[in-house]
Amino acid sequence: MTIELGISTFGETTPLEKTGKAINHDERIRNLLEEIILADKVGIDAFAIGEHHRKDFAVSAPEIVLAMGAARTKQIHLSSATTNLPTINPIRVYEQYATIDAIAPGRVEIMAGRGSFTEAFDLFGYDLDNYDALFKEKLEMLLKINNNEILDWSKGNFTPAVDHIGIYPRAKKPLPISLATGGNINSTIRAAELGLPIVYAIIGGKITDFKPLIQLYRVVAEKTDHNLGKMPVAAHSWGWLSDDNEKAIKEYFYPTKLLVDTISKERPQWNGMTYDQYLESIGSDGVIFVGDAETVANKIIKMMETLGLKRFYLHLPIASMPHEDTMEAIEIYGKEVVPRVKDYFKNKSKLNDFSIKWKER
Template sequence: MEIGISTFLEATPDPSTGVVISHAERLRNAVEEIVVADQAGLDVYGIGEHHRADYAGSSPAVVLAAAAAMTKRIRLTSAVTVLSSDDPVRIYQSFSTLDGISNGRAEIMAGRGSFIESFPLFGYDLSDYDELFEEKLELLLAIRASEKVSWRGGHRPAIDNLGVYPRAVQTPLPVWIASGGTPQSAIRAGMLGLPIAFAIIGGMPESFAPLVQLYKRAAAKAGHDPDKLPIATHSHGFVADTTDHAAELFFPPTQAQMNVIGRERGWGQPYSRASYDTARSLRGALYVGDPEYVAEKIVLLHKNLGVTRFFLHVNVGTMPHREVLRAIELLGTKVAPIVRKELARDGSGD
């Protein structure tokens, strides 16, 4: 099982001081995080694309490329690329460039975008939300499959037997589908035989089991072997030397950021400590605690959903950089070995 980090490169106000980290500092911190994650033995680091003041991650491939030459084995992915409001040619070129710099460690996680600020920014109509994604995913997959591309759609100029360069080191360049939990996304990914990543940020992760089965059934119906398709989840959380320290440290920035998003989306009630504590219980969607507890939750997730990759999102809001680096170190050197040992024991029948 692969274990890694995801981030949106949060640049939110510190909930205790009100100080806002600059975008430049957050970007530099991210490069250091990737290097530490690689040294700690983590498998993957993902950056989500956003175009708003409280996130610095508008160009994930650029940040990942900055760390590519400083790392050796960690895979580098978007988490996600908002495919609907970008150009598939440029996406492929950016990530094939990253693939070359990293010598075959780049991935693309494509999504429609739960935040929609990129649509007006790049001149797209939200009424075309679903159609844009389907059309651009078709083009992206055509580009990764063939050096020369001929393609025609409704939202982008046609391409007539033109080459797209540079070509990726990996053949094909990995493309994942990111889903917030809709049946349509699960079916689409399964039919295409693409890996899927579910964002599980609330409720109980086990409730996603029907979507996993839907994905596998769609894959099998389309002629793909569902047992060979990777499945990932992305969840918020934090690891510290003690569970109490992790819980106390992670709550204030989580509450602040969830309240911002809640106001934007009309969720109603403010995010409470009671909600937080319920979510970090064993069956909840928050992975907050010491290494043993977080590992226990990941093992339970694997048993319930059969996931092959787990992303821990450690920066829901701005967190102290030194604490984030410690969390990454603990995830790689403490949590991951426990998880792998437990899964190996289960697999051997002991």
């Protein structure tokens, strides 16, 4: 399996450091389309867009933005990050992404998740107490739709019965579906038992903290007779790039602290971010990727090797940054970071192949 390097985003609309004002939602969405087009042009493998229903994120309907991107790109893979299944109809999810697949055949993926924020439960009339049960039932329904043109579905606790009805349009083959998690053990086991690729949101702590979870994923997958070769493990982590290492570090502190401090007000288990904590997070063992091309590439290699990852999404940016700076960071990532990382693993693979052949002589 080849290495895949992508970008993820939520279409952030937080205040900019220089102006103290947030970008308008409509402007951020237009900027986001330009970012997708550039990512495709500079050779980035994937672009993933998350779903949120709050003022500080512009994207509530990632499938629409992805469809616009699909029509304007040639090779980049396009994914949600995530589609929040508990508060959406699985039939509509399949129909939407199958429609995008018609525009960009073989380039579309559904990254299913439970959602890191909970505002959609009240917004769409769901009980937060059913957070996990909703996801489990709707994921099962989505997987069945993906593999069956004609749907037979018994009435569930949260979904109505469907009696032998076709779901259209159909993708030419089942759409890739992965499961995203922030590190929940039950989500890890569920993905492994279902044979689904998994994407970990690794945004805090140290790189090695996720190693036991990923090992659990692989053990469960093997015990349930799934092919790990078709189940790439991925990570999504925050990051920022500049042509100057110190400049990148200085630029990224404000938006990172802004986001962490905002979330800390909503979640008691989070604390505000100090500058020392920020430096630790962007250090060699931390999980935020900030710096010049060489620094970020080396750290991505370290994470991918340590955790056995086949896919990596750099979340760029995590809070609002000037559009022109974001475009520059995407260009550095595509033209310098992606080739460095791929060349490293390509050369490593050749060396391993040579060693195996030498031992067989």
